[in-house]
Amino acid sequence: MVEQSLWMRKVAADPGHSHWYIERFRSMARAGDDLAGEARLVDAVAPRHARILDAGCGPGRLGGYLAAAGHDVVGVDVDPVLIEAAEQDHPQGHWLVGDLAELDLPTRGIPEPFAVIVSAGNVMTFLAPSTRVQVLSRLRAHLAADGRAVIGFGANRGYGFDEFLDHAAEAGFTPDLLLSTWDLRPFTADSDFLVAILRAS
Numbered sequence: 001m002v003e004q005s006l007w008m009r010k011v012a013a014d015p016g017h018s019h020w021y022i023e024r025f026r027s028m029a030r031a032g033d034d035l036a037g038e039a040r041l042v043d044a045v046a047p048r049h050a051r052i053l054d055a056g057c058g059p060g061r062l063g064g065y066l067a068a069a070g071h072d073v074v075g076v077d078v079d080p081v082l083i084e085a086a087e088q089d090h091p092q093g094h095w096l097v098g099d100l101a102e103l104d105l106p107t108r109g110i111p112e113p114f115a116v117i118v119s120a121g122n123v124m125t126f127l128a129p130s131t132r133v134q135v136l137s138r139l140r141a142h143l144a145a146d147g148r149a150v151i152g153f154g155a156n157r158g159y160g161f162d163e164f165l166d167h168a169a170e171a172g173f174t175p176d177l178l179l180s181t182w183d184l185r186p187f188t189a190d191s192d193f194l195v196a197i198l199r200a201s
Helices: 006-013 017-030 037-045 061-068 080-089 129-141 161-171
Strands: 051-055 072-077 094-097 114-119 143-154 173-179 193-200
Touching: 006 017, 017 080, 037 061, 037 114, 037 143, 051 061, 051 129, 061 072, 061 080, 072 080, 080 094, 129 143, 129 161, 143 161, 161 173, 161 193
Parallel strands: 051 072, 051 114, 072 094, 114 143
Antiparallel strands: 143 193, 173 193
């Protein structure tokens, strides 16, 4: 067993947290808010009809958009309540409960690697710190040889950008492009958000 994620610790402390999170985004969708900015970037990175892994997919906001755009999407999240919502709201995706630190999709009948792996929504900051390199290594193991991973999270959440990039290198990734937003603004030393587009080393 790996160390429990910070997300699941939060859920244990507040059993209604997952339902609040789901309703928050459903409410935003009903209000017409733009919830697809991350997914549009991933769609631009991906070839048409690509195999995409949504790592830490939550209730399927990104993966659902990408599946509707014609991609073959598999979403994995440690929280079964979020996966249930993804199945309800985005039935065109393939949603699985699982800890990213133990990700092994071939043993679950999904042997093919992915052209793109996306991890958005501050997923990296909700990992147990002891599993960060392990999670990145598991993502790298599921990436096609010429594929790319797109990982985004904010500053001041207990995981420094330099530390993340060191962990990514340790896991076998090399940065292709670093951005400070999902709408392609350049990353600088003062950026309070990182979107890292990574390839296999």
